[in-house]
Amino acid sequence: MTQKLRNYVNGQWVVPTTKDYMTVVNPADESQLTTLPLSNTQDVDQAVQAASQAFPSWSKLPVNKRAEIMFNFQHLLVQNKTELARTVTLENGKALSESQGEVQRGIENVEFAAGAPTLIQGDTNSTVATNVEVANYRYPLGVVAGITPFNFPMMVPCWMFPMAIVMGNTFVLKPSEKAPLLTEKIVNLATAAGVPEGVLNVVYGTNEAVNGLLDHPEVKAISFVGSKNVGEHVYRRASQNLKRVQVLAGAKNHTIVLDDADIDDAVDKIIKSSFGSAGERCMATSVIELQDGIADQFISKYVQAAKELKMGSGLDETNFLGPVIRSEAQQRTFNYIEKGIAEGAQLLLDGRKNLPEKGYFVGPTIFDHVTPDMTIWQDEMFAPVVSIVRIQNLQEAVQVADQSEFANGACLFTDSAKSIRYFRENIDAGMLGINLGVPAPMAFFPFSGWKHSFFGTLTANGKDSVDFYTRKKVVTARHPFS
């Protein structure tokens, strides 16, 4: 067990003023990993003040110098990949291979941020009128805060602070209280890479720490990734306080398999998408829509493949399916399984059976004949539970998927260019996959959920992240003597 976590303020790990702490456990064996301070508004204020004081000099440092630090940071992250991935698995439970993938994704964000000297460039127009030119320059906002979920303790913070700080902002990170260990490691590496005191700060905690950031007048923008209900609260409260806000929220992703798909390939990809990371991914397949001609054959192969998945601690590299994050998540999933049965769905595989004695495990669970009026179709379960819906054609599949309040991702398995175009043009979802299971875009494209999967205007990653973490100054100049 590591010692009590401390906040990171002005380049130091400091004991916060709060006396309230919570226990952090390993979800695979329920052992205690550490204790985490529940920072109060005073602790938040310390971190924000440090960030605020660091802003003037950091924002004036030439952008190529800031980018140089990102190059150093990238190098250190690559050197420490194995240790970082192990820590993710230890605290989150996901399979080691998934953690390695996550760490790699985080590193790609740092690589993208290292392109800051180009990304930060504005636009110019030399002749908007006779002897008049216009130039548009980008500037940082000031102190920016990030609030992150448990399911990607490396990747999601890396969606935020590398780009935010390389653009010249200073940052306060409030990591998930359920998976906080990795933060200390990446922050120490960022410091070793040359991030100066006060530029990157950390406050651990839950509601009070979050609300402290949402209310703090010195915080100019909020990046949030988490569940829909909390996301709504964050969006409303931060907007009310006149901050710039981006909220990436919950999901319920539909994957459509048409009769002309390659069944074995689809089964392989969808098994990984629906049960990888125990279904605790905002891009996981939650609903599979099967065209009638392929449905029975797909289901028999899919159920068989699910039965063969090996469950257990993610640190054992032979295991595919780790635990869900907490006993509450396990119990909530069991309740959903009961609800699915009560509402008339057909349970093909029951994940409540043959579970390890310790740890918050849920086995792969598959329901058939699910309909959009059922709770298991509507709610984000965030667990290895999949609903199958039978459909006659692509038009019907899209019409069913579009009834969801969520619209993060959607996938289509087909061999038809016509179907691909129809799907792209008609489905209400922000991130689409064609013949693949997890259409999570790379760091240089926006992570662009729609409907209740995203609140705001500018999403994470890609050019949107450059826009989100900068504001523009437009200079119109007349040169009467030229």
Ligand code: NAD
């Ligand atoms: P969560 O909403 O419970 O927590 C997210 C953050 O909000 C945490 O830092 C937590 O401390 C804080 N928080 C929780 N309750 C709060 C409250 N009442 N008031 C103020 N702050 C509060 O989410 P989670 O369970 O950690 O993560 C899973 C969720 O995140 C899922 O819904 C998933 O879909 C979503 N997610 C979305 C994306 C995306 O890109 N859209 C990516 C990853 C995860």
